[in-house]
Amino acid sequence: xxxxxxxAKLKKLSRQQYVDLYYYMRLxxxxxxxxxxxxxxxxxxxxxxxxxxQEAISVGTAYALEKRDWMAPxxxxxxxxxxxxxxxxxxxxxxxxxxxxxTKGKDGTSHFGxxxxxxxxxxxxxxxxxIPVMTGVAMAGRYLGQKIVAMTWIGDGGSSTGVFHEGLxxxxxxxxxxxxxxxxxxWAYSTPVRRQVPLENLADRAKAYGISSxxxxxxxxxxVYTTAKEAVERARAGEGPILIEAKTFRRRGHxxxxxxxxxxxxxxxxxxxxxxxxxYEEFLTAEKLLDAKGKKEIGDKxxxxxxxxxxxxxxxxxxxxxxxxxxxxxxxxxxxxxxPKWERPVDELLPPKSCVDPVWMVExxxxxxxxxxSTAAPIHFGDVPPAAVSPEKDAAPIKVxxxxxxxxxxxxxxxxxxxxxxx
Amino acid sequence: xxxxxxxxxxxxxxxxxxxxDPRVVLxxxxxxxxxxxxxxSEGLLEKFGWERVIDTPISESAIIGAxxxxxxxxxxxxxxxxxxxxxxCCFNQLTNFVAKSHYLxxxxxxxxxxxxxxxGVHGGPFHSLNPEMYFLHTPGFKxxxxxxxxxxxxxxxxxxxxxxxxxxxxxxxxYRRIKEEIPTEDYTVPLGKAIVRREGxxxxxxxxxxxxxxxxxxxxALAKEGIEAEVIDLRTLLPLDEETILNSVEKTNKCLVVHExxxxxxxxxxxxxxxxxxxFHDLDGPLVRVASLDTPVPYAPxxxxxxLPNAQKVFVAAKDLAKF
Numbered sequence: 001x002x003x004x005x006x007x008a009k010l011k012k013l014s015r016q017q018y019v020d021l022y023y024y025m026r027l028x029x030x031x032x033x034x035x036x037x038x039x040x041x042x043x044x045x046x047x048x049x050x051x052x053x054q055e056a057i058s059v060g061t062a063y064a065l066e067k068r069d070w071m072a073p074x075x076x077x078x079x080x081x082x083x084x085x086x087x088x089x090x091x092x093x094x095x096x097x098x099x100x101x102x103t104k105g106k107d108g109t110s111h112f113g114x115x116x117x118x119x120x121x122x123x124x125x126x127x128x129x130x131i132p133v134m135t136g137v138a139m140a141g142r143y144l145g146q147k148i149v150a151m152t153w154i155g156d157g158g159s160s161t162g163v164f165h166e167g168l169x170x171x172x173x174x175x176x177x178x179x180x181x182x183x184x185x186x187w188a189y190s191t192p193v194r195r196q197v198p199l200e201n202l203a204d205r206a207k208a209y210g211i212s213s214x215x216x217x218x219x220x221x222x223x224v225y226t227t228a229k230e231a232v233e234r235a236r237a238g239e240g241p242i243l244i245e246a247k248t249f250r251r252r253g254h255x256x257x258x259x260x261x262x263x264x265x266x267x268x269x270x271x272x273x274x275x276x277x278x279x280y281e282e283f284l285t286a287e288k289l290l291d292a293k294g295k296k297e298i299g300d301k302x303x304x305x306x307x308x309x310x311x312x313x314x315x316x317x318x319x320x321x322x323x324x325x326x327x328x329x330x331x332x333x334x335x336x337x338x339x340p341k342w343e344r345p346v347d348e349l350l351p352p353k354s355c356v357d358p359v360w361m362v363e364x365x366x367x368x369x370x371x372x373x374s375t376a377a378p379i380h381f382g383d384v385p386p387a388a389v390s391p392e393k394d395a396a397p398i399k400v401x402x403x404x405x406x407x408x409x410x411x412x413x414x415x416x417x418x419x420x421x422x423x
Numbered sequence: 424x425x426x427x428x429x430x431x432x433x434x435x436x437x438x439x440x441x442x443x444d445p446r447v448v449l450x451x452x453x454x455x456x457x458x459x460x461x462x463x464s465e466g467l468l469e470k471f472g473w474e475r476v477i478d479t480p481i482s483e484s485a486i487i488g489a490x491x492x493x494x495x496x497x498x499x500x501x502x503x504x505x506x507x508x509x510x511x512c513c514f515n516q517l518t519n520f521v522a523k524s525h526y527l528x529x530x531x532x533x534x535x536x537x538x539x540x541x542x543g544v545h546g547g548p549f550h551s552l553n554p555e556m557y558f559l560h561t562p563g564f565k566x567x568x569x570x571x572x573x574x575x576x577x578x579x580x581x582x583x584x585x586x587x588x589x590x591x592x593x594x595x596x597x598y599r600r601i602k603e604e605i606p607t608e609d610y611t612v613p614l615g616k617a618i619v620r621r622e623g624x625x626x627x628x629x630x631x632x633x634x635x636x637x638x639x640x641x642x643x644a645l646a647k648e649g650i651e652a653e654v655i656d657l658r659t660l661l662p663l664d665e666e667t668i669l670n671s672v673e674k675t676n677k678c679l680v681v682h683e684x685x686x687x688x689x690x691x692x693x694x695x696x697x698x699x700x701x702x703f704h705d706l707d708g709p710l711v712r713v714a715s716l717d718t719p720v721p722y723a724p725x726x727x728x729x730x731l732p733n734a735q736k737v738f739v740a741a742k743d744l745a746k747f
Contacts, residue, residue: 107527115495115530122528129520132485136492136500143448143474144496163516166482170489173480328562330531330586338533338586340446340497349445351470 013222017063018289021221023298024059025277028079030302031088034310035095039256043314045097046108050252051076053219054185056276057246058153059083060224061181064232065151070137072121072130072152073110076183076250080153081110085118088306092313100312105319106327119148127158131167131180135241138176145344149235151228153181157188159202168241172209175240179231182243183218185250190262203245211241218246219276222283249274426602432572433463433537433593436579437501439609441471444499447583450477450490451503460505461539461598483512487536491521491588494532499583504538507592508552521588522563535582537591540568541633541683542715542731544596547722553632553684553715558590559661559693565614566661568592570635572603574658577612585614594632601636617664619671623651625745626677629668629694631657634681634732641737650745652679660690668694669702676707677744681737686714708747713740 013021032050039048051058058079065071065084073080078091093101094108102112103122113122121137123130134150141148154164159182171178182202186193199205206213212234216227224246231242249271253260284290290298330336427435441447449464449471455478458465468476479486483504490500504510510517517536524532542551558564565587569575575593582589620635621642630638635656642652653671657664672678678698680691691712698710713732721727 103528112528113530121492121495122524122530124519124523126515126519129484129488129516132482132488132516133492133495133520135485136489136494137496138492139477139489140493140496140498143493143498146496150492163484163488166480166485167488169480170482170485174477327526327529329565330525330533332586336531336586338497338531346445349472349475351442 013225015289017225018222018284018287019294019298021059021063021225022277022280022284022290023302024063024079024083025055025221025280026298027082027088027302027305028055028059029277030306031078031082031091034088034306035092036256038092038096038310038314044095046095047255047257048095049075049109049255051078053251053271053275054183054248055079056221056224056280057181057183057218057248060221061151061153061179061228061244061246063225064228065149068119068146069148069232070119070121070134070141070150072113072123072134072137072150074123074127074130074153074155074158074183075110075125076155077153078110081120084120086114086120087309089309089312092310093316096313096316097318098313098316099319099323100316104323126163128154128161128163128167130154131164131178132170133167135167135171135174135176135178138171138178138235139174140340142177144340144342146341147236147343149177149179149232151179151181151232153183155188156182156184156186156193156196156202157191159205160188160196168205168209168211168243171241172211175238177235177238178241179228179235180241180243181228182245183248184245185218185248186267187250187254187260187263189254189258190260201245203243206243209241209243211243212239213243213245215245215247218248219271219274219279221276221280424604424607426604427572428599428602429572429575429593430461430463430598432576432603432605433579434465434467436576436583437464438467438470440499440580440583441467441475443609444583445475446497446499447501448475448477448493448498449501449503450479450486450493451501452479452481452486452505454478454503459503461595463539463593464503483509484516487513487516487521490534490536491516491524491532494534495530499533499535501535501537501583504536506546506550506552507538507540507554508549510536510538510554510590511557514557517558517564517588517590518561522558522561524563525587526563531586532588533586535579535589535591537579537582537593539595539598540592541594541596542720542727543633545722545724545727546595546720548719551720551727553592553682555590555592555660556684556688556690559690563588564661565589565659566592567614567659568594568632569612569658570594570597570632570656572601573605574612574618574656576605577610578614578658580609581611581614584611589614592632596633597636612658615659615662615664617655617657617659617667619653619667620656621652621654623653624675625650626652626679626741627668627671627675628652628654628679628681628737628741629657630654630681631660632683634683637732637734638681638737640734641741644734644738645741645745648742650741652741657690663693663697665697665701668697669705672698672702673705676705677747678706679711679713679737679741679744681713681732683715683731685717686712687717689714708744711740711744713737 062080062083113120138150203213455468490502695710
């Protein structure tokens with residue numbers, strides 16, 4: 001398998017971080033186990049999509065985000081929701097279409113969000129649509145002066161959509177602080193990745209956008225986390241969007257109804273031996289980070305929380321029918337008083353001062369120069385290195401900046417990373 | 424004050440809203456350096472800088488997606504379709520993502536999608552479309568289609584200030600052909616309100632955008648024959664101002680709908696159903712439709728003229744209806 005052999009593990013995390021990663025992976029799995037039982041009891045209204053074996057990706061990537069950052073999960077990113085602070089009861093009530101759910105029964109599964117507190121944007125079933133949306137989130141964040149990063153996920157299947165290309169290309173051209181996690185779980189419903197994409201590594205697609213990419217073992221939570229953390233900080237620093245391909249395997253069918261008999265037995269066996277939670281438990285034990293007592297405490301804590309939340313969900317009512325025709329439109333300020341959180345002086349965006357240098361004017365922008373170490377040379381505008389582009393010449397056709405655009409800072413030496421993909 | 428064109432009214436609305444509110448940004452293809460394919464955003468980049476006037480790749484889905492994402496952080500983006508025909512390229516992003524956002528997860532998406540629409544300028548099958556009916560069938564949008572510079576400016580301002588996604592259609596035939604004096608001070612025209620453009624008692628003609636002017640022309644010809652048509656400009660198709668329509672039909676007892684989009688599945692069918700449901704006893708005759716042919720918009724001037732409604736077609740249809 002081409003994924004890195006997890007040198008990331010050598011990087012030290014704090015004991016609390018190691019334990020957190022374990023807690024959220026266990027929570028992720030047990031939330032889904034609980035829902036599987038509810039599904040078999042006919043208490044889940046619609047479909048149930050499992051992330052069994054992919055927990056390290058949801059948890060490790062989302063754990064790299066800060067509270068102010070934004071995420072838009074996909075259907076199998078229950079773990080990411082939990083890490084960002086969504087209580088399990090919201091996930092149960094959503095799947096059970098209860099009135100107490102975040103969408104009050106209007107939608108199911110992980111299709112819900114929270115604009116005000118948790119900064120989560122709801123996915124829709126059409127794959128890839130979140131990529132331009134999260135690009136817009138990153139652009140707006142930069143405009144507002146917030147130093148945020150936007151993260152979203154896509155599968156090997158979803159990476160073939162047109163909007164994947166449109167979104168990632170816009171993000172790259174805008175140098176938006178977007179981190180895109182490509183979960184390559186080898187199967188798009190019943191179609192193996194080999195029949196979808198003629199590439200060994202889907203991370204290779206990053207080259208086409210002039211952006212950086214990583215390949216990581218998606219079943220190694222520490223590798224996933226450290227890779228995501230590095231990507232998030234690079235995106236936050238203005239390096240533009242970053243693509244992370246996480247190699248993994250979808251151990252259940254597309255959804256509960258699908259026995260996935262099309263999956264070769266050897267493949268399944270191979271990956272079942274690489275269960276991310278079991279692997280991580282071995283690591284934690286070997287490194288003496290968590291003993292049997294600690295594990296049991298975590299298990300008990302999760303069990304207690306899930307019992308309480310499951311009970312809450314089961315005892316919650318269905319939405320009253322009269323709410324069906326409510327909420328198509330926002331009724332105005334009394335419904336939502338929409339005010340952005342400015343973290344820069346607003347008057348610099350209004351005339352007569354609205355022509356200041358853009359704060360998002362980052363190195364390489366508009367010159368066809370990528371932050372990616374693989375494409376450090378100009379890629380569109382001839383062989384002119386960035387430093388040779390004069391500020392006057394660069395600003396002239398735009399006629400916006402009264403002050404000349406400062407010459408680009410000297411490019412830092414590209415960081416070498418053993419994990420960086422596609423090379 | 425000198426009268427201004429429809430196009431200038433659009434530009435002024437964007438300019439003034441951007442000057443007053445830093446939440447308003449413009450995103451689209453060639454809206455910045457070039458000032459828009461029709462120059463509706465000319466001068467905006469110079470005034471507001473390229474953080475607020477954003478040139479994008481040719482990626483309509485990405486434009487709509489990014490605008491929606493911006494709206495979630497409290498901005499009020501205006502997304503331009505270079506020609507409204509290209510809105511088909513982002514149909515999914517609009518109908519599945521943007522339109523359902525508030526209903527499904529209580530997330531308002533205050534954004535305006537605007538662009539030049541309509542035929543009569545020999546733009547051919549891909550630069551002449553009136554695609555509003557695709558979206559009328561999608562709960563969650565407001566749909567605006569003005570016919571005068573005054574309304575264009577006032578309605579665009581209302582659209583930008585609205586908390587919902589608004590599809591704002593600008594008939595390109597009107598861009599430079601009609602002028603109107605408008606107030607110098609800030610004003611808005613409310614969404615969801617039709618207006619009576621000409622009072623009459625014999626029949627009601629409902630229309631909007633370029634067909635509004637066609638209808639007025641026909642009404643003038645009808646008046647010479649002693650038929651007084653009441654002409655109503657719908658202005659907003661969603662939400663539709665049923666009250667103004669019903670009040671007029673109660674008075675005239677006859678209704679003719681003129682629209683430029685193709686006949687089958689057109690707004691006239693919807694209005695017809697509303698009248699059957701709510702004004703059946705007021706009607707003295709059938710609801711009559713004057714609409715474009717059920718074909719793509721053809722390119723040759725002779726074909727396009729045959730395709731589009733015109734004052735003569737409205738006049739003939741109205742005269743027949745008046746006989747009931």
